[in-house]
Amino acid sequence: MQIAKVCGTVVSTQKEPSLQGVKFLLLQFVDVEGNLLADYEVAADSVGAGLDEWVLVSRGSAARQTPGGESRPLDALVIGIIDTVSVENLMLYRKRDQDR
Amino acid sequence: MQIAKVCGTVVSTQKEPSLQGVKFLLLQFVDVEGNLLADYEVAADSVGAGLDEWVLVSRGSAARQTPGGESRPLDALVIGIIDTVSVENLMLYRKRDQDR
Amino acid sequence: MQIAKVCGTVVSTQKEPSLQGVKFLLLQFVDVEGNLLADYEVAADSVGAGLDEWVLVSRGSAARQTPGGESRPLDALVIGIIDTVSVENLMLYRKRDQDR
Amino acid sequence: MQIAKVCGTVVSTQKEPSLQGVKFLLLQFVDVEGNLLADYEVAADSVGAGLDEWVLVSRGSAARQTPGGESRPLDALVIGIIDTVSVENLMLYRKRDQDR
Amino acid sequence: MQIAKVCGTVVSTQKEPSLQGVKFLLLQFVDVEGNLLADYEVAADSVGAGLDEWVLVSRGSAARQTPGGESRPLDALVIGIIDTVSVENLMLYRKRDQDR
Numbered sequence: 001m002q003i004a005k006v007c008g009t010v011v012s013t014q015k016e017p018s019l020q021g022v023k024f025l026l027l028q029f030v031d032v033e034g035n036l037l038a039d040y041e042v043a044a045d046s047v048g049a050g051l052d053e054w055v056l057v058s059r060g061s062a063a064r065q066t067p068g069g070e071s072r073p074l075d076a077l078v079i080g081i082i083d084t085v086s087v088e089n090l091m092l093y094r095k096r097d098q099d100r
Numbered sequence: 101m102q103i104a105k106v107c108g109t110v111v112s113t114q115k116e117p118s119l120q121g122v123k124f125l126l127l128q129f130v131d132v133e134g135n136l137l138a139d140y141e142v143a144a145d146s147v148g149a150g151l152d153e154w155v156l157v158s159r160g161s162a163a164r165q166t167p168g169g170e171s172r173p174l175d176a177l178v179i180g181i182i183d184t185v186s187v188e189n190l191m192l193y194r195k196r197d198q199d200r
Numbered sequence: 201m202q203i204a205k206v207c208g209t210v211v212s213t214q215k216e217p218s219l220q221g222v223k224f225l226l227l228q229f230v231d232v233e234g235n236l237l238a239d240y241e242v243a244a245d246s247v248g249a250g251l252d253e254w255v256l257v258s259r260g261s262a263a264r265q266t267p268g269g270e271s272r273p274l275d276a277l278v279i280g281i282i283d284t285v286s287v288e289n290l291m292l293y294r295k296r297d298q299d300r
Numbered sequence: 301m302q303i304a305k306v307c308g309t310v311v312s313t314q315k316e317p318s319l320q321g322v323k324f325l326l327l328q329f330v331d332v333e334g335n336l337l338a339d340y341e342v343a344a345d346s347v348g349a350g351l352d353e354w355v356l357v358s359r360g361s362a363a364r365q366t367p368g369g370e371s372r373p374l375d376a377l378v379i380g381i382i383d384t385v386s387v388e389n390l391m392l393y394r395k396r397d398q399d400r
Numbered sequence: 401m402q403i404a405k406v407c408g409t410v411v412s413t414q415k416e417p418s419l420q421g422v423k424f425l426l427l428q429f430v431d432v433e434g435n436l437l438a439d440y441e442v443a444a445d446s447v448g449a450g451l452d453e454w455v456l457v458s459r460g461s462a463a464r465q466t467p468g469g470e471s472r473p474l475d476a477l478v479i480g481i482i483d484t485v486s487v488e489n490l491m492l493y494r495k496r497d498q499d500r
Contacts, residue, residue, distance in 0.1 A: 001324070001341070001342040001343070001374070001375060001376055002340075002341070002342065003310070003342060007132070007187055007188055008185065008186045008187040008188060008192070009184075009185075009186050010103070010156065010182060010184070010185050010186075011182070011183045011184045011185075011186075012156055012179075012180030012181060012182050012183055013181075013183055014147055014148070014180060014181040015147060015156070015179055015180030015181070016146065016147065016166065016179045016180065018165070018166075019179060019180065024101070024156070026132070026185065026186075026187060028132060031338060031340075032307070032326070032328060032338060032340045038131060038132060040131075040132045041101070041102070042101040042102065042103060042156060043101070046316065047314055047315060047316065048314070051188075051189075056310065056312055056315070056324070056342060058373045058374060058375045059375055060160050060161070060162075060360050060361065060375050061160065061161045061162070061360070061361045062360075062361070062363070062364070062372075062373045062374055062375040063162065063373065064162070064165070064373075065318070065364070065371050065372060065373040065374075066316065066373060071165050072162075072165055073158045073162045073163065073164075073165040073166060073177055073179045074101070074158060074162055074165075074179075075101060075158045075159055075160050075162040076101055077373055079312075079315055079316045079319060079373045079374075080312030080314065080315030080316065080319065081312060081313075081314040081315070082310060082311070082312050083311045083312055083313055084309075084310070084311045085308065085309075085310050085311075085326065086308045086309050086310075086311075086326075087307055087308040087326060088307055088308060088351075089351075092308070107232070107287055107288055108285065108286045108287035108288060108292070109284075109285075109286050110203070110256065110282060110284070110285050110286075111282070111283045111284045111285075111286075112256055112279075112280030112281060112282050112283055113281075113283055114247055114248070114280060114281040115247060115256070115279055115280030115281070116246065116247065116266065116279045116280065118265070118266075119279060119280065124201070124256070126232070126285065126286075126287060128232060138231060138232060140231075140232045141201070141202070142201040142202065142203060142256060143201070151288075151289075160260050160261070160262075161260065161261045161262070163262070164262070164265070171265050172262075172265060173258045173262045173263065173264075173265040173266060173277055173279045174201070174258060174262055174265075174279075175201060175258045175259055175260050175262040176201055207432070207487055207488055208485065208486045208487035208488060208492070209484075209485075209486050210403070210456065210482060210484070210485050210486075211482070211483045211484045211485075211486075212456055212479075212480030212481060212482050212483055213481075213483055214447055214448070214480060214481040215447060215456070215479055215480030215481070216446065216447065216466065216479045216480065218465070219479060219480065224401070224456070226432070226485065226486075226487060228432060238431060238432060240402075240431075240432045241401070241402070242401040242402065242403060242456060243401070251488075251489075260460050260461070260462075261460065261461045261462070263462070264462070264465070271465050272462075272465060273458045273462045273463065273464075273465040273466060273477055273479045274401070274458060274462055274465075274479075275401060275458045275459055275460050275462040276401055301424070301441070301442040301443070301474070301475060301476055302440075302441070302442065303410070303442060331438060331440075332407070332426070332428060332438060332440045333438075346416065347414055347415060347416065348414070356410065356412055356415070356424070356442060358473045358474060358475045359475055360460050360461065360475050361460070361461045362460075362461070362463065362464070362472075362473045362474055362475040363473065364473075365418070365464070365471050365472060365473040365474075366416065366473060377473055379412075379415055379416045379419060379473045379474075380412030380414060380415030380416065380419065381412060381413075381414040381415070382410060382411070382412050383411045383412055383413055384409075384410070384411045385408065385409075385410050385411075385426065386408045386409050386410075386411075386426075387407055387408040387426060388407055388408060388451075389451075392408070
């Protein structure tokens with residue numbers, strides 16, 4: 001999985017029928033020092049992630065391992081909202097209390 | 101998924117039999133600031149995307165998650181035509197009204 | 201899929217038994233302006249592609265989506281010989297008539 | 301598989317229900333000369349790897365090939381703790397005795 | 401598939417139980433001119449490849465397409481020992497006679 005920050009949304013009405021109701025988040029990847037990268041991924045969201053939150057994103061066939069999602073043509077999925085990232089016992093990121 | 105712009109087509113008559121009737125679009129990837137990249141993907145299209153439109157493209161086994169498409173040797177699929185892309189509450193892209 | 205040019209062959213006699221009879225082509229990727237790249241892929245061929253032809257190559261599990269090929273340890277497959285590539289209504293590539 | 305060093309942890313409480321109890325390790329990749337790279341992966345761990353240990357990480361659908369893990373939306377898994385890495389008959393890495 | 405040279409081994413005793421008895425080879429990728437690259441892959445071997453031999457390596461789910469290997473968390477497999485690589489009718493590589 002990669003660490004990414006929710007930075008936007010993508011809306012598509014003319015799409016594969018199986019994708020009705022799927023929310024697409026625009027994620028920018030975060031490097032191991034916490035910097036925002038130019039690389040991005042558009043991922044389906046099923047955990048209710050919001051703008052500016054850090055999330056874990058799975059890619060590939062993992063993105064279809066949700067109840068009822070096995071047959072959707074998705075290759076990226078937000079699998080969790082990140083609370084903390086620790087690197088060598090230092091806290092790189094902590095979700096803000098007001099967001100919890 | 102990645103954001104890409106339809107920039108052309110690829111035609112192949114001598115191909116795997118299961119690919120008869122599949123339309124191949126040439127897509128160029130778009131970065132998170134809306135610039136066209138040199139990287140491209142040739143993807144099957146089932147949503148009727150046209151030249152210069154922005155689309156969402158899925159890669160890997162996701163490209164076979166369509167009714168009847170499970171056994172085609174495809175690794176990229178246009179899954180939707182993009183209406184809008186919003187980044188940090190700014191509109192990066194909006195499909196032109198005349199194209200809707 | 202990616203666009204690639206057939207530039208050679210790879211021969212292996214001591215291999216996984218399920219690969220007996222599979223022909224391995226050495227492909228070099230082509231960029232969106234038609235230039236040959238250094239990146240390559242060794243792909244199985246089932247459409248009879250020949251040296252210097254441009255082909256479409258699928259990677260990942262797509263490479264096993266052929267009748268009888270589901271259990272072969274392949275991750276790249278030539279899925280079609282390209283007739284034409286058009287970019288923004290200009291012809292980037294056309295298979296030579298003598299090769300048709 | 302890639303060689304990586306365990307450099308941290310990621311905690312997420314609001315996540316896909318199937319991921320309850322999964323431990324997420326932050327891994328930094330190691331190059332073939334033993335240097336730590338900036339690229340990282342967040343991987344599930346089922347072998348009990350600890351901070352600073354070198355591990356083998358599998359990515360893609362391989363990450364779900366564990367008993368009971370077939371339906372989890374994971375794309376990276378620590379599959380083993382590395383004892384030794386030998387390159388051209390030289391020992392690049394040996395797990396410290398006190399860690400065994 | 402990619403062309404790679406066997407340059408070492410990785411040993412892991414504390415690993416996923418399904419990987420008992422699997423031999424892990426350290427492979428360095430070879431470019432299309434025959435040069436050794438810094439990029440590497442640790443792959444399972446089932447064809448008996450030896451140090452300094454050139455091999456074909458499959459990645460992704462292809463690595464599990466061996467009899468009895470379907471449920472192992474592997475993402476890279478040596479699928480064959482290379483005899484020859486020909487590029488534009490020139491021999492780039494030929495396995496040494498004494499190794500045959």
